[in-house]
Amino acid sequence: xxxxxxxxxxxxxxxxxxxxxxxxxxxxxxxxxxxxxxxxxxxxxxxxxxxxxxxxxxxxxxxxxxxxxxxxxxxxxxxxxxxxxxxxxxxxxxxxxxxxxxxxxxxxxxxxxxxxxxxxxxxxxxxxxxxxxxxxxxxxxxxxxxxxxxxxxxxxxxxxxxxxxxxxxxxxxxxxxxxxxxxxxxxxxxxxxxxxxxxxxxxxxxxxx
Amino acid sequence: xxxxxxxxxxxxxxxxxxxxxxxxxxxxxxxxxxxxxxxxxxxxxxxxxxxxxxxxxxxxxxxxxxxxxxxxxxxxxxxxxxxxxxxxxxxxxxxxxxxxxxxx
Numbered sequence: 001x002x003x004x005x006x007x008x009x010x011x012x013x014x015x016x017x018x019x020x021x022x023x024x025x026x027x028x029x030x031x032x033x034x035x036x037x038x039x040x041x042x043x044x045x046x047x048x049x050x051x052x053x054x055x056x057x058x059x060x061x062x063x064x065x066x067x068x069x070x071x072x073x074x075x076x077x078x079x080x081x082x083x084x085x086x087x088x089x090x091x092x093x094x095x096x097x098x099x100x101x102x103x104x105x106x107x108x109x110x111x112x113x114x115x116x117x118x119x120x121x122x123x124x125x126x127x128x129x130x131x132x133x134x135x136x137x138x139x140x141x142x143x144x145x146x147x148x149x150x151x152x153x154x155x156x157x158x159x160x161x162x163x164x165x166x167x168x169x170x171x172x173x174x175x176x177x178x179x180x181x182x183x184x185x186x187x188x189x190x191x192x193x194x195x196x197x198x199x200x201x202x203x204x205x206x207x208x209x
Numbered sequence: 210x211x212x213x214x215x216x217x218x219x220x221x222x223x224x225x226x227x228x229x230x231x232x233x234x235x236x237x238x239x240x241x242x243x244x245x246x247x248x249x250x251x252x253x254x255x256x257x258x259x260x261x262x263x264x265x266x267x268x269x270x271x272x273x274x275x276x277x278x279x280x281x282x283x284x285x286x287x288x289x290x291x292x293x294x295x296x297x298x299x300x301x302x303x304x305x306x307x308x309x310x311x312x313x
Contacts, residue, residue: 069217083277084216084302138221153217155224155275 008094010034010205011120011182015189018204022197029128029199032192035121037207038090039098040179042113045085049109053085060105061089071151071164071177080164080179081151088115088162088179092208119162120185121208124192125175132196133176137163148174157191159184213295216277216302224275230260231268231282231298264288270298 010016012034020028043065045053057065061074066081080088089102099112106112124133130141136156140146151164162179169175180188193201213219236252239245246252264287271281280298285291 084279084297138223139218153276153278154220158223158275160275 008117010036011185012189015186015193016203016205019202021193021201021203023200026200028126028202030124030126030132030196030201031129032189032196032201032203033123033125034189034205035123035177035208036205037094038092038116038121039095040115040119040121041089041098041102042082042115043087043089043102043106044111044113046109046111050085052109053106056106056109066151069151069153070149071166072149073167078166080162082153082162090121090179090208118182119179120182120188122178122180122185122189122192123175124178124196125169125173126199126202127173128196128199129174129176132192132199135195136191139163157188159188161188210290210292212271212273212281212283212292214273214276214279214281215295215297216279217273220273220276224273225281226272226274228270228272228280230263231270232261266293 016034021032023029043053043057054064057063057074057079061077061079063072063074063079065079065087066072069081071078071080077089077091080090082088091098094116097114098116099114102112134141137154139152139154146152146165148165148167151162153160153162155161156163156178159180164177166175166177178188178192193203210222211219212222212225233256236249236256237246238249238253266284267287269283269285271283273279273281279301281301282296282298283292284294286293
């Protein structure tokens, strides 16, 4: 059998260019970042095992998996609601196979699927991040409805995304994270950049910390 | 038209896909002893092709593919498009065991 050597590449290699997009004068209203080097595993509770899955997650990360659309920051991982009795486990660092450690945590109570190479993680922050996102999303992003820790499985530009709001940035601006299928990442990046251009965008690439 | 997904909240129609009437139940092709039901052909023809054309409240199956990917049962008035109830279709999520063919 032939030997393959796999090289990790950004799903945004066509659309991404570091630096300024749109409005060129003044401070950029939005920071758009491709977040790299993460592990992402889909966890789906098996029939009747919801309570055991929650218990195992609590033991592993000190946080209960969200029962409603929310993103919970635990010790070493963020648990993001994706649907009834299912969630993503997002953690920093890229590893060849993130499933075995999680299989040890959940035993036979959940079905696990590695999505690390299947999704692209885009982060929007800055004073105008919500304004740009509101142009392309049909959900209500007002602070009262979509506070820190809120999450949604929704569609942006006909593309399914997992959207959540993390803790505010050091300068007090909101931070929104989007997970999108890698094959739609270029397209979504263009859509977000177009929506954000009038506020001025600073595009960067950062590993997940 | 907006549908209030019981898991996600109110969402625009574009996130959902319509399947149709929630009433048809898959008939049994075989009896308990393994013998073919004598009227299985007719029952399956009805199940696959024949639909009531309801003017008024109807239970329908909708799929939230642009969101949480759950199947829903929606009670909609076909003449006014008023949505009276939305609930998870049987088997959505892992909380409750599914009961095949039942309308919840």
